[in-house]
Amino acid sequence: MFANSHDVQLVSTVTDDSKIVWKSFYDSVTLIAVAEDDHADDCHMMNFIGYVLSIMVLLLGREDVKAIKNVERFKKDVRVCFPMIDRLIERCDLLTFGDTVNAVDTIASSENTVLQSFLDAFADCAASPYGCLMVHGKVAVATRKWWSLTSEELVLLSMLVSSLTQCSSRDIPVFLPNLSPEVPHRLMTFQLTRNVEVCVLCGPSPGLTELEEEVGRFWRASYDLLRSILLVHPTNFSISSTLDTSLLGFVLVNTETNRCLCSIFPHGNDDDPLEEHERRHILRSYYKHVVGNFFSSKVEGSGKGPSEFTHVAMDTYLTTDTHKCYAMLSPPHQIYALYKPSIPTFAMRSITEKTLFALIKDKGVQL
Incomplete structure (x- = not known):
């Protein structure tokens, strides 16, 4: 506040063992992050703050973040973002690096090529060009349109699915921060087996129940492939070459x-x-x-x-x-x-x- 009153922009500061960075967005929200000073460039803390804002946009929509009409109401609404933000803070306990490197985590397996055809067929049934198959929170295969999303959107969608309690199916409204920050899409997820989920982004139709009835028809034949790809975790890849033992x-x-x-x-x-x-x-x-x-x-x-x-x-x-x-x-x-x-x-x-x-x-x- 002192810097602003003197026409100076102060973006970060450090104490003996901590770093504090902050940034204002839309003239409505100021985010402040406090962390142990790891002597890394400020870009990484700013990247973290950017993801926190994008999580709010993803789940609330840009207009609700940009024009806060009632602060107390916003405080209640923003609680829906806490599980994802907690996951972002606790990332050191997770074998994922997507939010750190701004690229979505993937899992590589020889079964991916065959699974791609299963996914494409299911996405066509859902009348959606956007679909992906996630294994242990990492993308195994995805449609071409899913890969066309921005790095931030790819990371956020994977993070959202991973942060939710496992269940057989979901239908969640999401705002894509870059592609569609004001008009929501429906993110529908279906658990094929433990730690394996297929996700599609849809418009008003089809309904969740309608698509649930099609899951077995499209994915039943892939069960053995899914069991095989689960064995790739936690190595996360299977290649023919032998890597150095060091x-x-x-x-x-x-x-x-x-x-x-x-x-x-x-x-x-x-x-x-x-x-x-x-x-x-x-x-x-x-x-x-x-x-x-x-x-x-x-x-x-x-x-x-x-x-x-x-x-x-x-x-x-x-x-x-x-x-x-x-x-x-x-x-x-x-x-x-x-x-x-x-x-x-x-x-x-x-x-x-x-x-x-x-x-x-x-x-x-x-x-």
Whole structure:
């Protein structure tokens, strides 16, 4: 308030161990985020704030956020957003990176090609060009129109489905923040088996009950395929190539298609002393350390980079006593890899490059 009264824009501040950022939207809402200072670029906290606003638009509509007529009523209405916002805050406990990298999490399996035909047929029955199949909160296959949504919309829809209590079917009105922020669509979801859901975006018709009756007819024959793709979790991919045994995890992002593939168990469950939550935390922290400081990405504001650089960095690495990390740009792909500390530092570049090409060249991985 002091800065505004003196015609100065103050966007963030830090204490000894914390960072505070804030931003106003539509002259109606000011969002303030307080977090531990991780010394990452401010673009990541701003990205978080942007997602909080988009969650409100997704569930309430832009007009209700833009023109708040009754503050007390808005406080009650906005509670519907809390489960998604909680999921955003608690993301360190989840094996998803979509909101961090601004690309939707995917799961890659050799069954995806066949499942695509099942999905296309079901979407046609629902009279919708927008459909996707989600496995453990990650997109396995989707229609062409679903992939045409913005990265933010893709992430938000996956986050919404994952944040809800599992049930056999749902019919939820949603406002797409970029495509349709003022006119709602109907997001209908149907549970095919545990942790597998098919989602379609529809207009006024068909009805939920009408479509429920068609689910069995279209998906019954795919049951064995769905059981197979469930076995891919938590590795999240199945490829014919063998990855280096020093690899503990990775995040692979395609900045053109807005998709990412992540794994903290690239060889299945192992007995490495770095536990699951530590691997997640290290990969997420390393991404935030690199993007905005060395690399740019889909995260808005990450493209400015440090002013002292006169070149575009294509590789960077980090070594510690407990692990090593390597990041590589190969447009449109970016890979962030986590290794055991025993890997020779000079070998990380070639191994990361081999890992990247093994993943993107495999027919089962459609990034």
